[in-house]
Amino acid sequence: MADTIAQHKNEKRKKQVKRIWFVFWVMAVVTAIEVLLGIYRPESLTIHKLWNMSLLNWIFVGLTVVKAYYITWAFMHMEDEHTGFRRTITWTITFYVCYIMFVFLVEGDYLYEVMHNDIMIWDF
C-alpha cells in the first residue's frame, strides 16, 4: 500500500517537472520569435497598421501576453489555485491594466494631435 502511494507520488512529480520544462520551451521559442522579428522587422508587418499601431507591434503585444499567461498559470501555479482566488487576482489586474492603458494611450494620442495641429509652434 505504502509502495503504491510513493509510486503514485513519484509519477505525479515526474509529470509536474515535465510540464515545467514544456513551459520553459514554450517561453524560449516565443522569446526567440520575438527577438528574430525584432532584429529583422519584416516590412510587410511594419507598414500595415491596425488602430494606428503596426501589425508587428500587435504581434509583440500578443506574444507577451502569451508569455505572461504561462508565467502566471504554470510557474506561479495559478492553475492549481481555487477558482475564487484565481479570479480575485487575475480579473482585478486585467480589468485595471486594460482600463489604465486605454485611458493613458488615448490621452497620449490627443497630446500628439494638439502638438501637431495646434497654433502653437513646438520645437522639441
Add this chain to the structure above:
Amino acid sequence: MDASVAKTGTEGNIWGGGQRPMGASYGKLMMWIFLASDSLTFSGFLAAYGMQRFKFLDIWPIADEVFNEVPFLEGVDLPMIFPAFMTFLLIFSSVTMVLAVNAGKYMDRKKVTLYMSLTILGGFIFLGSQAFEWAGFIKGHHGAVQTHGGKIVQVFNTDGERITLRDIALPMGVERETLERHKGTWFSEERPLPTVSIEEVKAGFQADESLLIRLPNYDENDQKIMLSREESLTFMNNEAADVVEGANLKRNEYGPPLFANFFFFITGFHGFHVSIGLLLLIVTFTNVLLGTYERRGSYEMVEKVGLYWHFVDLVWVFVFTFFYLV
C-alpha cells in the same frame, strides 16, 4: 470564561474564521495581494511611458540603435542580442525557481538547495548585465547635437554610418574648465562640459564633406529623415547649440529627455525588485541549508519567495517588449 471569548455566531460558516476559504495559507494569499498591488505600480509606470511615447511618437528613438552593445564586443553593432540574453537568463532562473518549489513540495532538500543556488546565480548575472547596460547608456556611444529648441540630432556620413562627435571635432586650442560650485564666486555652477565643444564640432562638420545630419523625425516610410549636405550645413550653423554625450535625467543623446527618464525609472525599479528578490532568496536559501523548513515540515516559504521571483520575471517580459521590441 464566556466573557473573554467573542462569539460571532458565524462559526461553521466559510468566512467564520479558522478556515481557508481561498484554499491558500495567509502568507501565500498576502504575497499574491502584494504582487497584485505591485503590478498596478508597474502598469502605472508603463502606462505613463506609453502615453509619453504616443505624445512624442514622431521623434522617439529607435531601440535597436540605442541598445546594441554586447560585453567584450565593444563597437560592434549587435541590436537586441544582449536584452534577449537577459530575458533568457530571467526565464531560466524562473525555471530553476519553479523546480526548487516543486522539489520543496516533496521535501527534497538536496534538489531545493541545487535549484535555489542556480536561481541566485542567475539573479546575480542579471543584475550585472543590467549594470553593464546602464553604464553604456549613461556614458553614451557617439554623442549628439542639441538644437536651441532642445531637439536632438545625430551626425552620419554619406554611407549611412553613425559618426562619433569626438572623432570629427577640430581642436580650437581653447580650453575651458567646468564651473563648479566651489570654484566660482557666488556659488554658481554649470552642468559638466562635454569632451568637445559645439564650436569644435561645427568646424569639424564644415571640414568633412561626407557628414550629414539626421533629424529625429520619421518620413512616410518610417525612416528617420536624413538632410542633404547643404541643408545639414545650414542646420548646423543656425540651430546647433550644444553637444550632448551620454544620458542623465535632464538630457540624453538618444532623443527626448523622457526616453532616458523612463528607462532609468522603469528598469531601475525593476532592478530594485530583482535586488530585493535576491535578498529574499539568500535568506530563504540560508534557512534551507540550516534545515529550518525541514524541521517546520513545509517548504512553503520557498514557494512564497518563488512567487515574488516569478513576478519579477513577469514584469521583465513586459519591460522587454515595450522598451526593446516595440
